[in-house]
């Protein structure tokens with residue numbers, strides 16, 4: 001049964017500005033795995049923005065906010081993204097689905113939660 005859906009769109013430039021203004025922003029918001037995935041990529045800020053959008057989309061789907069690093073996007077070998085939820089709280093869902101897309105200016109993510 002689907003118990004939640006969330007969507008978020010974000011300007012890539014907004015994330016880029018946040019990263020460039022405050023070097024701590026990256027570590028506060030993104031997990032080591034997310035940082036490793038995006039480091040050295042040509043469109044690094046698109047990938048970071050998409051991961052930011054995935055966290056926001058998750059918060060919408062679950063109906064509350066957690067710590068940014070509680071929600072991690074990880075990619076399978078195929079490239080398909082998955083969510084890893086690091087929260088120790090019982091959040092009431094058994095399965096999550098995420099889909100991500102990004103262009104030069106905008107990144108977006110959709111999250112669906114099942115129970």
Ligand SMILES: CC(C)(COP(=O)(O)OP(=O)(O)OC[C@H]1O[C@@H](n2cnc3c(N)ncnc32)[C@H](O)[C@@H]1OP(=O)(O)O)[C@@H](O)C(=O)NCCC(=O)NCCS
Nearest residue numbers: 046047048050051073075078079080081099100101102103
């Ligand atoms: C992978 C694919 C979905 C990416 O789409 P795109 O329009 O190029 O790029 P988008 O910005 O919309 O999406 C990128 C995101 O798609 C997601 N993605 C990548 N591979 C995926 C897959 N196999 N299934 C689902 N989602 C995937 C990733 O989250 C990626 O973002 P990330 O790298 O920051 O995590 C697209 O290339 C595709 O349809 N591939 C399947 C067919 C295929 O393999 N084609 C290549 C033939 S040479």
